[in-house]
Amino acid sequence: xxxxxxxxxxKITKRGQNVTFRCDPISEHNRLYWYRQTLGQGPxxxxxxxxxxxxxxxxxxxxxxxxxxxxxxxxTLEIQRTEQGDSAMYLCASSLGQGAAGNTIYFGEGxxxxxx
Amino acid sequence: DQQVKQxxxxxxxxxxxxxxxxxxxxxxxxxxxxxxxxxxxxxPTFLISISSIKDKNEDGRFTVFLNKSAKHLSLxxxxxxxxxxxxxxxxxxxxxxxxxxxxRLHILP
Numbered sequence: 711x712x713x714x715x716x717x718x719x720x721k722i723t724k725r726g727q728n729v730t731f732r733c734d735p736i737s738e739h740n741r742l743y744w745y746r747q748t749l750g751q752g753p754x755x756x757x758x759x760x761x762x763x764x765x766x767x768x769x770x771x772x773x774x775x776x777x778x779x780x781x782x783x784x785x786t787l788e789i790q791r792t793e794q795g796d797s798a799m800y801l802c803a804s805s806l807g808q809g810a811a812g813n814t815i816y817f818g819e820g821x822x823x824x825x826x
Numbered sequence: 827d828q829q830v831k832q833x834x835x836x837x838x839x840x841x842x843x844x845x846x847x848x849x850x851x852x853x854x855x856x857x858x859x860x861x862x863x864x865x866x867x868x869x870p871t872f873l874i875s876i877s878s879i880k881d882k883n884e885d886g887r888f889t890v891f892l893n894k895s896a897k898h899l900s901l902x903x904x905x906x907x908x909x910x911x912x913x914x915x916x917x918x919x920x921x922x923x924x925x926x927x928x929x930r931l932h933i934l935p
Contacts, residue, residue: 752832752915752927752928753925801869801870813860813875814860815860815872816872817862817869817872819869820868820869822867
């Protein structure tokens with residue numbers, strides 16, 4: 711399977727704990743995005759990378775959230791001191807990032823986070 | 827402030843008829859528009875897109891129409907099939923992609 715893969719698919723954690731999600735994009739895709747989705751809402755932009763450079767981070771993202779893409783391939787999203795409001799599906803997506811076809815982003819299956 | 831709006835939370839359509847999903851946007855700088863389909867517990871799946879320099883793009887049963895003057899786009903599905911029942915998200919791009927809240931489409935037998 712050469713699509714976007716995310717790990718873990720489900721995570722249940724106690725409030726105050728740290729969690730980390732991993733995303734492996736489609737190979738040769740330069741851009742990698744993180745989104746969050748809650749019930750009844752569309753995917754909400756969190757941050758994105760062009761290769762290893764983090765180009766934009768949502769103003770809505772608190773400083774408890776950090777993302778990295780150290781070698782321009784896989785990415786991690788860490789949430790520190792989790793709160794119940796962090797419970798959501800965290801979606802990773804990737805795109806070529808250039809040309810007309812590069813505008814289309816392809817999503818992974820998502821990582822469900824439940825904070826109890 | 828929502829830049830991409832899908833004002834119909836849900837839509838029911840008889841199997842075999844046309845489904846029309848609507849979307850409005852506020853930012854005239856968007857240069858690319860996309861539609862995604864989502865089943866429960868899965869990530870969104872890309873359906874069809876359109877560049878801002880075009881007014882129509884067709885792919886099989888799916889056609890997207892863009893009216894730039896009205897800042898409006900629509901997705902037509904014809905004929906509608908039971909497997910089309912899902913949540914449909916409209917999205918628009920400048921650097922990042924911004925999504926609407928989605929419309930849940932029910933195809934009735």
